Amino acid sequence: MSQFDGSSEETMRSRRLLKWEDEAASGHWVAEMDFGTAPAIEEALHKALSDGFLGYMPRWLDERTRVATASMVQRRFGWKIEPDTVQLASSVLDGLRAMLGHMLKPGSTVIVPTPAYMPFLFLPSMYGHKVVQVPSLIDEDGVWRLDYEGIEAAAADADLFVLCNPWNPTGRVLTEHELRRVGDIAVRHDLLVFNDEIHAPLADPSAHTPYVSLDPEFANHTVTAIAASKGFNLAGLHCAQMITTGEMTKRFEPVSRWLNHAAPLGALGASVAFESGDEWLADLNEYLRGNVDLIDSLLADSALNWSKPEGTYLGWIDAAALGVEDPAEEFLKKADVRMNAGATLGKGYEKFVRFNFASSRDVVQRSIERMINLAG
Numbered sequence: 001m002s003q004f005d006g007s008s009e010e011t012m013r014s015r016r017l018l019k020w021e022d023e024a025a026s027g028h029w030v031a032e033m034d035f036g037t038a039p040a041i042e043e044a045l046h047k048a049l050s051d052g053f054l055g056y057m058p059r060w061l062d063e064r065t066r067v068a069t070a071s072m073v074q075r076r077f078g079w080k081i082e083p084d085t086v087q088l089a090s091s092v093l094d095g096l097r098a099m100l101g102h103m104l105k106p107g108s109t110v111i112v113p114t115p116a117y118m119p120f121l122f123l124p125s126m127y128g129h130k131v132v133q134v135p136s137l138i139d140e141d142g143v144w145r146l147d148y149e150g151i152e153a154a155a156a157d158a159d160l161f162v163l164c165n166p167w168n169p170t171g172r173v174l175t176e177h178e179l180r181r182v183g184d185i186a187v188r189h190d191l192l193v194f195n196d197e198i199h200a201p202l203a204d205p206s207a208h209t210p211y212v213s214l215d216p217e218f219a220n221h222t223v224t225a226i227a228a229s230k231g232f233n234l235a236g237l238h239c240a241q242m243i244t245t246g247e248m249t250k251r252f253e254p255v256s257r258w259l260n261h262a263a264p265l266g267a268l269g270a271s272v273a274f275e276s277g278d279e280w281l282a283d284l285n286e287y288l289r290g291n292v293d294l295i296d297s298l299l300a301d302s303a304l305n306w307s308k309p310e311g312t313y314l315g316w317i318d319a320a321a322l323g324v325e326d327p328a329e330e331f332l333k334k335a336d337v338r339m340n341a342g343a344t345l346g347k348g349y350e351k352f353v354r355f356n357f358a359s360s361r362d363v364v365q366r367s368i369e370r371m372i373n374l375a376g
């Protein structure tokens with residue numbers, strides 16, 4: 001039995017986490033996991049609590065987290081950066097908010113390829129900007145691809161491009177070639193890029209390429225955001241890392257003063273994760289790939305479709321076969337499975353649902369089987 005098995009629906013509900021707040025339905029929506037975190041992180045956090053480590057951020061911990069981040073991206077992805085190009089923030093979205101509020105003139109245009117993580121679609125308008133959604137394409141092999149022609153057409157009048165890799169919700173891990181195409185468009189049209197790599201720890205390290213590592217010119221227009229919060233399940237501890245290199249270091253300096261402070265317990269968790277979490281992460285990723293294979297084999301004989309995710313624990317399921325307006329609502333009411341409704345991830349995706357499979361395998365199996373029974 002794996003260390004990730006064994007959290008039943010009842011156990012999860014008793015922990016009173018957000019994802020499991022429904023009385024009857026199984027929680028497969030918000031991006032948190034049912035696995036707690038790595039034992040080394042748990043131990044460090046217990047000790048911090050018993051030491052009363054509950055004050056403001058000490059300088060040594062800020063430094064330790066920046067060093068750990070730089071060392072992790074080099075070790076896992078071969079991206080060599082200096083620790084002083086890393087800044088702590090309370091969340092990944094903090095970086096996007098800082099760019100929207102302090103790097104763009106009001107009324108700017110933000111390109112968001114869809115389907116997309118929900119806040120990418122609604123945050124820009126809160127700062128007086130316009131979002132251009134560029135729907136993506138499915139190729140002949142059933143793989144989600146960015147629509148480069150659509151992006152290029154939108155880029156002529158745009159100011160910021162939101163890149164998400166690994167891609168929530170499709171689970172794609174973009175190739176070097178795909179990332180270069182994005183970068184070439186950004187350079188040609190002088191776009192800023194918010195590059196969200198929060199899910200990178202949940203990709204095979206040999207498959208994930210940090211966007212900025214591809215070309216020094218890409219660094220000049222990019223703010224990269226990463227965190228231990230998805231891979232190590234620490235979202236509630238509020239710590240993320242913004243990385244700016246090349247010309248962006250200077251450009252971002254005044255903007256970064258608007259970032260909210262990271263929480264010290266989150267920084268401690270991130271430091272331990274990035275210093276010594278590789279083994280736990282490898283086991284986690286292997287378990288998640290097992291869940292992917294299971295779901296893939298169950299869906300193969302059903303009316304539901306997905307394109308097999310390459311990274312992360314999110315699956316993007318086409319539920320058009322259900323023949324209803326709002327499949328997420330139908331699955332919640334009639335199959336006791338709570339997921340994110342496709343409509344919230346972009347226009348034209350009303351028949352999709354986003355399924356979080358970071359649960360124990362038998363929980364995943366029971367939920368998918370109930371969905372298949374409903375859909376046929």
Ligand SMILES: Cc1ncc(COP(=O)(O)O)c(C=O)c1O
Pocket residue numbers: 031090091092093094117164168196198199227229235240
């Ligand atoms: C792609 C992506 N970016 C950002 C976030 C949110 O991160 P944070 O809580 O650090 O803002 C999430 C959370 O699910 C996410 O999936």
